[in-house]
Amino acid sequence: MKASPVKNEDEPKDKRLKGGDAQKLTMAEVAKYVGVSAMTVSRAFRQDASVSEETRKRIMEAVDALGYVLDLSAGSLSSRRSGFIAALVPSINNSNFSDTARGITDALENTGLQLLLGYTDYSAEKEEKLIEAMLRRRPEGIILTGGSHTDRARRMLDKAGIPVVETWELPEEPINHVVGFSNSEAMSLLVRTLASQGYRRFGYIGGTTARDTRGSQRRSGFLKTVEELGLGPGRAISFGVPPITMEQGGQAIVSLLERWPDTEVVLCVSDLSAFGAIMECKRRGMSVPGDIAIAGFGDYEISSICHPSITTINVDCYGIGRQAAARLLDALQGSGEATGDEITLTGYRVVLRESTDRSAQ
Amino acid sequence: MKASPVKNEDEPKDKRLKGGDAQKLTMAEVAKYVGVSAMTVSRAFRQDASVSEETRKRIMEAVDALGYVLDLSAGSLSSRRSGFIAALVPSINNSNFSDTARGITDALENTGLQLLLGYTDYSAEKEEKLIEAMLRRRPEGIILTGGSHTDRARRMLDKAGIPVVETWELPEEPINHVVGFSNSEAMSLLVRTLASQGYRRFGYIGGTTARDTRGSQRRSGFLKTVEELGLGPGRAISFGVPPITMEQGGQAIVSLLERWPDTEVVLCVSDLSAFGAIMECKRRGMSVPGDIAIAGFGDYEISSICHPSITTINVDCYGIGRQAAARLLDALQGSGEATGDEITLTGYRVVLRESTDRSAQ
DNA sequence: TTCCTGATTGTTATCGATATCATTCCTGCC
DNA sequence: GGCAGGAATGATATCGATAACAATCAGGAA
Structure with a gap:
């Protein structure tokens, strides 16, 4: 384990914006630097995988030294898991909805899922566009506000095959799950x-x-x-x-x-x-x-x-968010379970x- | 619930939620359906590409009929363009910052870039985590609020080799571009x-x-x-x-x-x-x-x-957003141009x- | 000693789109 | 008639990680 990495020719180290020569830094290079395979580096990035502590430590040091940042877009392609869920709210400048967003974020903590937020400006057309934009990135689930959507939006959601939660009201024709009140x-x-x-x-x-x-x-x-x-x-x-x-x-x-x-x-x-x-x-x-x-x-x-x-x-704005996320997580985990298009009522007073x-x- | 499937030799093909059989719908299948190559379908999805109107129309009809939704995570891997920029604000429930977000969104209209919003809760640690989470998805640029970041955050941003805009204040040591006021x-x-x-x-x-x-x-x-x-x-x-x-x-x-x-x-x-x-x-x-x-x-x-x-x-909250996005777009286009780590002052009264x-x- | 088991690591084949280069088919011009 | 040139389309390699399976090795059971 020598400190000096590889004996490649003096490559032009710094040629771009500022510090960055990371543009091409890949997992394989980290692997070569450490002297293991790329697969082992990949494993080192998740807690559950079987890598010896010693190896993981060396890898993480190398990651730190080289400034490597995992590339999820590559990872999610092969694992078929995008690692995020989408939530659409009418407006971000509204404490009711931002409380809901906070509830979602909190419920997602430690699940490995990230929240991607979009706002629709109370417009079903904008919502449709946003739904499409989100689906193109293949979220693992989606949380919507309300039950009023364009036909095309409904079709896309239906096709997507991911759990959908409608919140903040009780739609007459729910798509999937509902967390809300009348x-x-x-x-x-x-x-x-x-x-x-x-x-x-x-x-x-x-x-x-x-x-x-x-x-x-x-x-x-x-x-x-x-x-x-x-x-x-x-x-x-x-x-x-x-x-x-x-x-x-x-x-x-x-x-x-x-x-x-x-x-x-x-x-x-x-x-x-x-x-x-x-x-x-x-x-x-x-x-x-x-x-x-x-x-x-x-x-x-x-x-x-x-x-x-x-x-x-x-x-209970915050609770709506937490519960919506919880329903989503349920649906993602117990995929074999009962389908359970359920309606969760939240309180008000x-x-x-x-x-x-x-x-x- | 039906009898427990003790012998699940033949994996049930379609056992999922509702309509979804889209999970495996791919560009190649759209192509086969239309009778063209996948490459042609790919071209049909962007305006600039050279596809005859006739072919594009047939493809789009097929896309509609099949309910195909483009997969950006695959596309961005090969094109090396993620198609989004990240913006981090301290709080979403604050009309000043949501005005800035709106400014960014508006400036990004018709650029093919989408905004991904994150909120830091006024915490540099959360900001660092968010920056890492964002960078893992390879944004093409990033807009931050303020000039106070952890060392690790600065290093990651530096390495990332993408334009960075700090907003809402005038940092003593700007990372890259600045749009703000004192x-x-x-x-x-x-x-x-x-x-x-x-x-x-x-x-x-x-x-x-x-x-x-x-x-x-x-x-x-x-x-x-x-x-x-x-x-x-x-x-x-x-x-x-x-x-x-x-x-x-x-x-x-x-x-x-x-x-x-x-x-x-x-x-x-x-x-x-x-x-x-x-x-x-x-x-x-x-x-x-x-x-x-x-x-x-x-x-x-x-x-x-x-x-x-x-x-x-x-x-000028909205203007901060617009200008920040504009600086980012400048930097993304004229990559060969003068580096231009410039400071853009915005008004107040x-x-x-x-x-x-x-x-x- | 030999075989087995489990922990660790490596190899190879993808994931689904796009970059790049190649090909086909016209049209027009000398 | 032959060929340049451009528009439309196709074939193949590749982006960077991970799934799935294979291989290696140490330690213990037989």
Whole structure:
């Protein structure tokens, strides 16, 4: 085991960008350097393989000295395991979904699987493109948000032959596994809770299109429940393309109050629009909940911090991520097991805060 | 479940999930189906290649009919082009960084390159792991946030021989390209602007550790400038591990005002902590800016919406992303050109709002 | 001593696409 | 009519790792 590697002619050592002469550094070269076969180097890279400690140590030292970095694209071709799973969320700039992403990441720890994240901007077309882009890299599983996909996307997913998990809602026609809850029932629960406190004239603020299917479900849950409670037709304002922003929440409540000035309480598709609505009210000199009560959905950090704090629905975002990943791992391991296209329900609960506090009125 | 298959001599061919028989669908089979060679199918998948329109059409129909999805992991091995670039951000749940990610995505449109996003949780160790994980998939370039990396990370990046762009700050020892601005000077500008309005007793709220290097730079810019203006030693409170949350902003301002009750204006490491601080003040019956003025950094949406609206520094987050991607693309194309380890400065500006409005005091 | 067993390491054939070079078939020009 | 030149397509080697099987070796059982 001499220190000096090979006695090759003085090759041009440094000719590229900066330090790099790694561009052609391959496993075979590490092997030659150590004096073993490439296969042994390959084995040294995984814990389970049978390589003597002594050899592994020498190999790893060489890897370090040479600066070798494993090439997964080559490895996954021959092993037929890409080593990653894909997750698509509507937006990365949304703490609900990033909590879900964190749940996935955590559940994947020590599985040898990596998460690849994509965001769809609430667009089924973008989702389709992303699904294709992901599938081209052969993920071992895929996690989607919602159950609304283009036909082509469904076909591709079907063909792919990998486990699929739809999250955050309960699709009518699940592709495979589902981890989520009924947005409609969650909103319904919020309506009933507030109605039981004496509120009668309910308003709703949400986005204009059906692109955000969770938003649509919350709206229909609202309308249905208001009807069921005999509280007249619900007063719903549609404003803005999802994701509806804070600012749009503010604009929407102005429209709503112009049209129905005697509204007592307004539910919003998310805490962000609720926050915008509350701030707009304060700006106009109205008191919340004194003059009007406002509630949101999602229990974002802002809702517990802001003044008044915002009544909302807390969703187990992180748990959705963990469970979705767990279902995926189940499916990947027990391939011989029962197929188990199961539906995993996740929890939610009403969080009552200042923004709907009757005693403050 | 059927009787346990004790004798599984003849391996069941198709026993998998749903529709999938695609697992073994390969380019060669598409080719056979159409009656051409695999090479022609490969060519049909890119616009530049020379395939007759007639043939391409037939191939694409077959692709559609069979449900074939290109396998990039095979392709990138032989072409030595992985087709993606990596970007690492501290947090995905932060609109500043997600704006940067959007800038990158947009700039990459129609380049045939895809973005792979990773988040480091403001940890250099996680960053190192992520860099390694990314490099194993051989990205064609990599975009980092900040200039603080572990030694091993620097070595790996150096060896990798791909363009690297550091963003969001101006590192002392850039690896390669830089797209960013001086956080220290930006904060300094904010101090000077407020000082010119008559503020004298300045406080600062930021995180406890140096993990968030941008935060550290803002703090030092604050301290230096307060000193330079002869406004005594700056009053800085350290609170919480980055990213400092809204809630921590609220707790921090309480500590700060306990210690230095006569503070006139408090600058915060980000709008989120500024928001938390403002809400805490209101909760305690203090008026902002009446009793105390508060400013943030980053110009998040919340700052223009909330009441009072928050004075802050607007950063060109999206532009950072676009330019970083543009530098990367430059480097990838003109490989023979001048090396050009250049520094691209991006803009920022003070946005004065209600939270520091002297006339309201 | 001889054979067997298990741990360790090596050899060879892929994985599925693409680079590269070769081939075929036209079209047009002298 | 013969040939240059270009467009379309095919054949083969290869990218860099890993699966699968083979080989080697030490130590113990027979």
